[in-house]
Amino acid sequence: QGMSSWLRSEGHLDAGPIYVRENGRLHVVSPAAGGAPAARPFRLFPRGFSVELCMNGEDDGARSPRTDHFIFTYTKEGNLRYSAKSLFSLVLGYISDNVDRVDSLIGFPEQIAEKLFSAAEARQKFTEPVAGLRALQKFTEAYGNLVLCSLCLRNRYLLISEKLEEIKSFRELTCLDLSCCKLGDEHELLEHLTKEALSSVKRLLLKDNSLSDAGLRRMTAPVRVLKKGLENLLILDLSCNPNITDVGIGYLLSFKKLNCLDISGAGLKDVNAVIKRLQMHIGLVHSKVPLKEFDHSSCRTEGWAEQTVLQWEQAIMEAMKPQEQLRSRTAALHFYGKTHRIEDVVKCKLVETETKASGHLQFYKKENQNCPLPLKREVADSHELKNNKKRALAEQERERTSKQKHLCLTVEDWDLLNTY
Structure with missing residues (x-):
């Protein structure tokens, strides 16, 4: 009645046909029929109708048509129903498309x-390639270890070479696994380890990376002199690096917080002297059994960017696949046994260097243990005297060694420190 009275009213503007939806059907109300709604059904979308929405018409030449502003569903009656997305979803999608142009996300x-x-x-x-790095830096600058707190790049040397700048943008990592990547002493990523952005690293795995004494000297220079860099390091894996000798082990003595160390497969000349030296200076004891800290089972990529790292790896693997034209030819050659499979060449074999010469060299720091039984007074007094003498000698030795440390810096050390 309200609709008919409005249609009969004089002086109203002609708004065109009026549609009313009842029980899944759309009817048109014609003013010429005396206000009575017509019973003629009207289908808004005919059968076989395809939907194509062109939003932001002013940018049609620059971007493809947007169709994600609406959600299309079908009702039980078979009718097409569409509804607009929430404003939050639309704004979120727009910002995510242009996040590399955002000034800052801090706050x-x-x-x-x-x-x-x-x-x-x-x-x-x-x-x-370019916008992805800028977008990632916006998040790492504002949220640090929430983006990524642990990064496992074990045996992913191709990923490191392709996404080096993206990997260097991660900050406040606590665990970094670079095992079996063959980086060498001169790699840019090893130099980045000494920066302030990675001073939070507590677990560093550098197994089988072709490191030598020169690489350890560069990696420990900020800690030895400036007390910066990897000063919070707790677990260090340097196994399967045969070019590390007794001299390189001396550079590790600056890691005072180190709790676990693996130097199995290193090129040590005097193993017993190294064991005593580590126990005397930083309190690391040789372990008779393998330590669980070096089994690599608990190291994995964790954080917001976990799937991002997988996307990088998948893109690299897709780029390495042979072209469609060459697959038939290579398949025929594989059948006749004339070439090796590409997969066998691409995959890097985890090199497990034989450690028979140096033996199993894993070290850990013992926890302070209380004396289980009460000692006699005389024995206790004698132990106290011995401990006091040892403390006095230890303090003298520390002062002597600290003076020697400042005097034993070479010209190469000072040149290296000037780069920081």
Whole structure:
């Protein structure tokens, strides 16, 4: 009645046909019929109708049509129903598409930032060559270890070479696994380990990386002199690096907080002297059994960017696949046994260097243990006297060694320190 009275009213503007939806059907109300709704059904979308929405018409030449502003579903009656997305979803999608152009994310709530990172990750924004690096830096600068707290790059030397700048953008990592990557002493990533951005690393795995004494000298120079760099390091794996000798082990004595050390497979000349030296200076004891800290089972990539690292690796593997034209030819050659399979050449075999010469060399720091039984007074007094003498000698030795440390710096050490 209200509709008919409005239609009969004089002076109203002609708004065109009016549609009314009842029980899944759409009817048109015609003013010429005296206000009575027509019973003629009207289908808004004919059968076989395809939907194509062109949003932001002013940018049609620069970007493809957007169709993600609406959600299309079908009802039980078979009718097409569409509804607009929430304003938050639309804004989130727009910012994620242009996150590399954002000035800064510092101050934004972590919950919103995580959703924004996931939206950009779903659009594979971080896989883009230039814009991906800028976008990733916006998050790492603002949220640090929330983006990534642990990074496992074991046997992923191709990923390191392709995404080196992206890997260097991660900050406040606590665990970094670079095992079996053959980096060498001159690699840029090893130099980056001494920067302030990675001073939070507590677990560093450098197994089978072709390191030598020169690489350890560079890696420990900030800690030895400036008291910066890897000063919080607790676990260090240097196994399967045969070019590390007794001289290189001396550089590790600056890691006072070190709790576990693995130098199995190193090129040591006097193993017993090294064992005594480590126990005397930093309190590391030789372990008779393998330590669980070096089994690599608990090391994995953790953080918001966990799927991003997988996207990088998948993109590299896709680029390494042979072209379609060459597959038939290579398959025929494989059948006749004339060539080796590419997969066998690409995969890096984990080199396990024989450690028979140096033996099993893993060290750990014992916890302070209380004396289980009461001692006699005379024995206790004698132990106290011996301990006092040992403390006095130890203090003298520390002063002597500290003076020697300042005097034994070479010209190469000072040149290296001037680079920081």
